[in-house]
Amino acid sequence: MxxxxxxxxxxxxxxxxxxxxxxxxxxxxWWDTPPDTPYKILNDQEVAMVLALSQASFPKGNEIxxxxxxxxIDYFFDQLLFGLDDExxxxxxxxxxxLNRLPLLSKGQYFTSCSEMEQQTLVEAWLxxxxxxxxxxxxxxxxxxxxxxxxxPTASKVLGQYFRCGFGQ
Numbered sequence: 080m081x082x083x084x085x086x087x088x089x090x091x092x093x094x095x096x097x098x099x100x101x102x103x104x105x106x107x108x109w110w111d112t113p114p115d116t117p118y119k120i121l122n123d124q125e126v127a128m129v130l131a132l133s134q135a136s137f138p139k140g141n142e143i144x145x146x147x148x149x150x151x152i153d154y155f156f157d158q159l160l161f162g163l164d165d166e167x168x169x170x171x172x173x174x175x176x177x178l179n180r181l182p183l184l185s186k187g188q189y190f191t192s193c194s195e196m197e198q199q200t201l202v203e204a205w206l207x208x209x210x211x212x213x214x215x216x217x218x219x220x221x222x223x224x225x226x227x228x229x230x231x232p233t234a235s236k237v238l239g240q241y242f243r244c245g246f247g248q
Contacts, residue, residue: 112172118153120160120168126153127191128179129224135198136221137228145233147224155227171223174216178205 115123133147160168179190182201186193190201205217228234 112176114157118157121153121157121172124179124191125172125175126157128175129153129156131191131193131198132175132178132202132220133224133228134195135202136224137234138195138199143234143237145228145231147228150228150231150234152224152227155230156224159223159226171220174220178217178220 112122112125114120115126118126121129130148130153133150133152135147137143137145137147137150139146139149160171163171182188182190182193182197186197190198193201202217202221206214206221208214208217229238
């Protein structure tokens, strides 16, 4: 059976429309998700992503013996979102949901399901991505998480010795 140009165009149009509807429906389901207890803004999936990103970005080290997942960044980030307007809350939550699903394309699993080493590798790659919009979004989320990490008493005490402005005291 030969495929005519008209048939190819119909198949392409139907496929493109289907992908757009499915993709739009997926994003819509992430857009306005209700919070889970004890959080004011974040749901359990988003909390898991915040903790995984925090751990990948701030692993426990020799100098600062505090792992990102143990620094309470999930509560910090939830409170930070609580202070933002509704649209920015939803956009940051959408970014978390999207980042969690991004490794499905390359690894066949969610970011939160990857090993800690794979998560660190992914974060490093994302921070060096060629797409400046994506790279900037990643840098922004990491900066917000780092505000919570560096504010933790354990981290700020160590970091305070490098600053004479009274940081960490």
